[in-house]
Amino acid sequence: MTAPLIIFFVLATLAVGGALSLIFQKHPIHSALSLIVVMVALAGLYLLMGAEFVAAVQIIVYGGAIMVLFVFVIMLLNAGIEEHTNFSKLAGFPGLLLAFALTGFIAATIARSTDTVQAASQPGNMASTRDLSTMIFKDFVYPFELTSFLILVAVLGAIVLAQREAKP
């Protein structure tokens, strides 16, 4: 076993474990913490693949900004321990079926191809910052700008909704 492979398995275990813990934890803050573990482990995996920029942005945006907001809101509402109710019937049977189907599909894909699995655990130069920025700001500049416009609209919408109504 080479060092990158060991690191890959450690990070992968962390990510999967964090994701499971996210679902099974009773307290919202613990779930949020598990999600942070998943984010950081994913960033580690990106770093292992040589995508330094993506790894850093993953932590800054997801691990930092978004999850801080989650934690902030949970703290602000002072949400307590959740009571787990019975599973809904709809989620029970078809959900399990779908989960098995998805797992089977992924397993089959992994079993068929040999390169991709290897690639995930091997260091390489996937995307340099320069390539990435060329792609975003040159090749896909219109979709990119459209997305930012969409986010702007969402922000404006949130502000309008959150505004106190002016008294007549």
Next chain:
Amino acid sequence: MNAFLYANAWLIITVVKVALLLFIVLTVNAYLTWFERKVVAHIQSRWGPHRVGPHGLLQPMADGLKFLFKEDPTPAGVDRFVYFLAPLVALALALTSIAIIPFGPDPLPWKILGQTIYLGILPPNVNIGILALFAITALGVYGVALAGWSSNSKYPLLGGLRSSAQMISYELALTLSVVGVLLIAGSFNLTEIINDQTSRYGILGWNIFPQFLGFLCFFTAAVAETNRVPFDLPEAESELVAGFHTEYASFKFAMFFIAEYTSMITVSCLCAILFFGGWLSPFPASWTWTYYLPTALLLPAGLWVIWDGLHYETIFGKVILPGIGAVLCILAIALVIFPGVNNYIQAPFWLLSKIFVFLFVYVWMRGTLPRLRYDQLMAFGWKMLLPVSIANVVITSFAILRWGAIK
């Protein structure tokens, strides 16, 4: 044995470097508390610590021992896991961020176990330097926020809430204010950012001149990120007892303390590197006499400490202070005798001097500025700092488009 050492040379050297850096940073931290208390005391016309050791020099050691031996009660109703995790997260992240900082341009002149040794944990060709730092800072808020939440008490909760809101707001300005520097240097690599500031005229090549606005925004936002006066709302003692660490005692409290001081050091390093030329000398390269500045600084300092020690009241001081002075004088003389060593320490000397200046500014601000009101803090972050740093990015981009990068 030897073969094993050579085969794992890289790993062993990194571990040794980490241990050494941790030792240095923690010692500097301890004496930073002494320095802060002394400077603030003198600003307020007091003496500051002067009972434990000569000039209170052993005070940090006494404080450390006190932290270790104090009772460490866990309040009732805390979320135990998170309560213990929070100080760990705060300290670990603060210490990790120091690993990114390069402390000098040249590797050590000799190789150890066949490896080239650079000053700093990471080799100088790591491309995401500054981004990695921001990533670590971005996670740093969890230490404070979780400590506030898990304590199961009102004041810490308010402190934690304030700190998360504050950090989200100021992180934007912090990141945006650096973009100007990145545009000029064209790299995320801290070593390259410093080398890009090289100029024939020394100080005139530094980023502080084209990026003055950026520096103001950066320093303000960074002070807010480190929860220091005048932005220390999360621990405002007049309103919140002690804010997020009210319920922490003993060494868990010390961990928050060390984390705060370590992030002060990191921010000072960053200010020096991004805007003040890092390890570059402020004088033109042709002025070779500036190479004797470290000597010229160490020798009078050493002589003064000896003189002061001989006149000190206690016997202990009469021994320790002249001892320190003698070491400083010997160092100064050694630098004159060995020009190779003198040349080598020039870069770290300048970097450390700049870091020291920024640490002094931190303490200075603590001694002079009043705390902001919370709504003022938020309004300042969003309505002032953020637009200014965005304007800085826009202006810098246009200037680079119009006239090209300055060099």
